[in-house]
Amino acid sequence: xxxxxxxxxxxxxxxxxxxxxxxxxxxxxxxxxxxxxxxxxxxxxxxxxxxxxxxxxxxxxxxxxxxxxxxxxxxxxxxxxxxxxxxxxxxxxxxxxxxxxxxxxxxxxxxxxxxxxxxxxxxxxxxxxxxxxxxxxxxxxxxxxxxxxxxxxxxxxxxxxxxxxxxxxxxxxxxxxxxxxxxxxxxxxxxxxxxxxxxxxxxxxxxxx
Numbered sequence: 001x002x003x004x005x006x007x008x009x010x011x012x013x014x015x016x017x018x019x020x021x022x023x024x025x026x027x028x029x030x031x032x033x034x035x036x037x038x039x040x041x042x043x044x045x046x047x048x049x050x051x052x053x054x055x056x057x058x059x060x061x062x063x064x065x066x067x068x069x070x071x072x073x074x075x076x077x078x079x080x081x082x083x084x085x086x087x088x089x090x091x092x093x094x095x096x097x098x099x100x101x102x103x104x105x106x107x108x109x110x111x112x113x114x115x116x117x118x119x120x121x122x123x124x125x126x127x128x129x130x131x132x133x134x135x136x137x138x139x140x141x142x143x144x145x146x147x148x149x150x151x152x153x154x155x156x157x158x159x160x161x162x163x164x165x166x167x168x169x170x171x172x173x174x175x176x177x178x179x180x181x182x183x184x185x186x187x188x189x190x191x192x193x194x195x196x197x198x199x200x201x202x203x204x205x206x207x208x209x
Contacts (some may be wrong), residue, residue: 007072029058044078079185083122084156091135093118096159100207105139114139120156141201150197164190
């Protein structure tokens with residue numbers, strides 16, 4: 001039975017380039033399952049050829065797809081839309097549940113406070129040249145930094161059925177929650193007292209019910 005050495009670019013958790021030795025008749029779905037298990041990956045992933053966005057078919061065997069010894073493949077995370085980017089594009093403000101009398105962020109260095117009255121509540125910096133980009137900006141951090149480390153639209157806070165969530169709005173924007181880096185494209189539960197770090201700015205999340 002022929003075996004292949006495949007060069008993998010695993011685009012998750014900072015893993016990067018890895019080489020695996022597999023059977024040539026192994027199905028794509030089985031190879032993907034092995035990768036997810038071996039490297040302890042969370043979420044949904046696809047295998048694709050470098051430079052292509054089309055995933056390899058799960059049921060096909062590697063040799064049927066022309067995969068040869070030394071072939072390179074990309075293992076990429078699949079992101080499901082949270083709907084936040086669409087909401088930003090529409091620019092429509094939706095109020096939080098009436099059960100909350102106050103929702104706000106407190107900057108830890110200056111103790112400046114930012115009232116959050118709608119969702120998605122965008123955290124970032126105002127766009128002076130294009131004010132239409134500021135429609136959902138709830139926490140403007142422009143004046144807190146001499147050298148900007150926060151993006152225009154850096155993070156977003158939303159609420160559903162009384163529970164709050166935070167997410168990175170763009171893939172290039174590092175966002176940490178209580179010291180843990182959050183993956184782009186996913187909503188994370190946001191508890192009162194939690195600290196979000198955007199660039200060089202740290203904000204604690206506060207709720208009064």
